[in-house]
Amino acid sequence: MQQLPQAEPHQNPQDNLADINRSASVICRVRPLLPHETDQQLVFNSNPNSYLYQPVKNRFGDVTLQEQIFSFDHTFAHTDSNEIVYSSLEFERLINLFFNSGVVTCMSFGQTSSGKTYTTTYLVNRVLQDLFNLNSENIYSFQMQYFEIFGEKCTDLMTGSEIFIKEDNIRNIVIQNVQTIQLETFEQAYTCIKQGQQSRLQTATQRNNHSSRSHAVLKLMCTNNACPIADIGEFYIIDLAGSEGSGDRTEHDRELIKQAAAINSSLMALKSCLQARMVASSREGELRYVHIPYRNSKLTLLLKECFELSSIKKSHTMIIAHVTPCEKDVKQSVNTLKYVSQMKIAVQNAKILTVNPENPVVWDPVKVNQFISEASNNRIKPETITGEGMSGLQLCKLPEPEFIQRAMTNPGVGEKAAKHIYLKLWNKVIDAKMVVRKELKKPVMTQKDRDLQEQEYLQELIKRSK
Numbered sequence: 001m002q003q004l005p006q007a008e009p010h011q012n013p014q015d016n017l018a019d020i021n022r023s024a025s026v027i028c029r030v031r032p033l034l035p036h037e038t039d040q041q042l043v044f045n046s047n048p049n050s051y052l053y054q055p056v057k058n059r060f061g062d063v064t065l066q067e068q069i070f071s072f073d074h075t076f077a078h079t080d081s082n083e084i085v086y087s088s089l090e091f092e093r094l095i096n097l098f099f100n101s102g103v104v105t106c107m108s109f110g111q112t113s114s115g116k117t118y119t120t121t122y123l124v125n126r127v128l129q130d131l132f133n134l135n136s137e138n139i140y141s142f143q144m145q146y147f148e149i150f151g152e153k154c155t156d157l158m159t160g161s162e163i164f165i166k167e168d169n170i171r172n173i174v175i176q177n178v179q180t181i182q183l184e185t186f187e188q189a190y191t192c193i194k195q196g197q198q199s200r201l202q203t204a205t206q207r208n209n210h211s212s213r214s215h216a217v218l219k220l221m222c223t224n225n226a227c228p229i230a231d232i233g234e235f236y237i238i239d240l241a242g243s244e245g246s247g248d249r250t251e252h253d254r255e256l257i258k259q260a261a262a263i264n265s266s267l268m269a270l271k272s273c274l275q276a277r278m279v280a281s282s283r284e285g286e287l288r289y290v291h292i293p294y295r296n297s298k299l300t301l302l303l304k305e306c307f308e309l310s311s312i313k314k315s316h317t318m319i320i321a322h323v324t325p326c327e328k329d330v331k332q333s334v335n336t337l338k339y340v341s342q343m344k345i346a347v348q349n350a351k352i353l354t355v356n357p358e359n360p361v362v363w364d365p366v367k368v369n370q371f372i373s374e375a376s377n378n379r380i381k382p383e384t385i386t387g388e389g390m391s392g393l394q395l396c397k398l399p400e401p402e403f404i405q406r407a408m409t410n411p412g413v414g415e416k417a418a419k420h421i422y423l424k425l426w427n428k429v430i431d432a433k434m435v436v437r438k439e440l441k442k443p444v445m446t447q448k449d450r451d452l453q454e455q456e457y458l459q460e461l462i463k464r465s466k
C-alpha cells in the first residue's frame, strides 16, 4: 500500500483558536496505534488541518489512499503527548473565563477506544492543579459535582444516588439531588475524583478492556469571595461514552447491546443539536431562528448553553474529536470528524447579543433596589428582599413564596401587593425574551455591510475634523 506522508511539526495554535469569550473551538486528536493494532495501517496525518487517508481499491485491485481534509482550530498527531495538548490549548485562558463568571465546557467526543478517557483524565488533573495554583490569594472558592448520564438516567458518582437534570422557571438548567463538594486543596479534589471514577459504569468490550458506558460529567463551580454578587463560574469537563459501529459490536451480549443502544441514541441527540446549530448559523434574517432539540436527551439538556444561538453569558465550548489511526475505523473516524468540524462553521457565525438593560437578569444590585422601590411606590424597603444586595439574576432565582414572604415583612404590604411586584419582575423577563427573539431574526452583518459602515465612520471623522 501507498506510504502515508509524514505528519507536519507541531504548531502553536494561538492564532487558530477562536475568541475565548462567547465562542467555541474544535480540536482533533489522533491516538497512536496500540500494541495489538500493529497489523493496522496508520491513516492519519495532521496539522494544521486533519487529513484522513481513506483506502480505496481501484478496478485492478490496487489499494491507494484518497485524501479527505477536515478543518479544525487545532489538531494533534499520534506523537503528541497529553501535556502538549494541555499547554497548546491554553487552558489558562479558559480558567480565567471561569474565574470571571463564564461557562466553560470541554467535551471529548469519538468512537470507542479512541482515547477520550485517556485525554480527559489528564485534563481534569491539570485543570485542578492550575485552579489552585492560580488562586494563591484565595480570592475564589471552588465546588464540584461529579455525575454520570446513562440514557435518561443520571447518577451521582460520589453518592450513588439518582439525580435529576431539569429546566427551572427562567430556563436555567438545574441539577437536583446532586452532592456539591467544597474543594479545599488539589490533593482533596484529586482523591474525590479518583473515587468517583471508580464508580463509573465501565465494561470490557471487544475494543476496550475498560470501555466507559456512560457520559461522565465533572462540573466545577467558582465563587468570587471578593465580589459576592458575581455570578458563579461553571467549568464542565465531559468524557462522553464512545460511539460503536456494527464492527465494534459483533461479540456483544444482551446487556452490552442495550448499553450501546443507549449510548448511540444520546450521541445522536447531541449530533442533531450540533447540526441544527450549524443550520441556524448559516442562515440569515427571518430563517435564522431554528429549533434546537436540546430537550431530546438529558445530555443535550445539560449542554443547552453550548447550543444557544445567543446568550448574555460569556462562554466557551471546546469539543475534542478523538479518532483512532486505524484503517479499519476510517468510516467511524470520518463520521466523528464530519460532525465535530461542523461546529467550527457554526461558531464563526455565532451572534453576540447586545445587553438589554431592561432585562432583570443583567441588573446590578443598585438597579434591583431601584426597581423594588419604584414598582412598590416606596412601600417595600429593597433590603427586606435583597438583604445585603442581590444581582438581578439572584433576584429572579428567588422562589416566588420566598419573595412574597420577604415583601410582606414591610408594614401594610399584603400578599396581593407582594405578588403584584413579583409579576411585574417576571413581565420584564418575558419582554426581554421577546426582544431576543426579534434580534435573532435580524440579518447578520455581511462583510460588505461592515466595509460600508467603516467608510461612513471615516467620512464622519473627516467631516468633524474640518
Ligand SMILES: Nc1ncnc2c1ncn2[C@@H]1O[C@H](COP(=O)(O)OP(=O)(O)OP(=O)(O)O)[C@@H](O)[C@H]1O
Binding pocket: 030, 031, 032, 034, 110, 111, 112, 113, 114, 115, 116, 117, 118, 119, 208, 210, 211, 212, 213, 240, 241, 242, 243, 322
Ligand atoms: N494518546 C494516547 N497515547 C497512548 N495511549 C493511548 C492514547 N490514547 C488512548 N490510549 C490508550 O488507548 C486505549 C483506549 O483509550 P480510552 O479508554 O481512553 O478510550 P475511550 O475513547 O475512552 O474508549 P471508550 O469510549 O470505550 O470508553 C487505552 O488503553 C489507552 O491507554
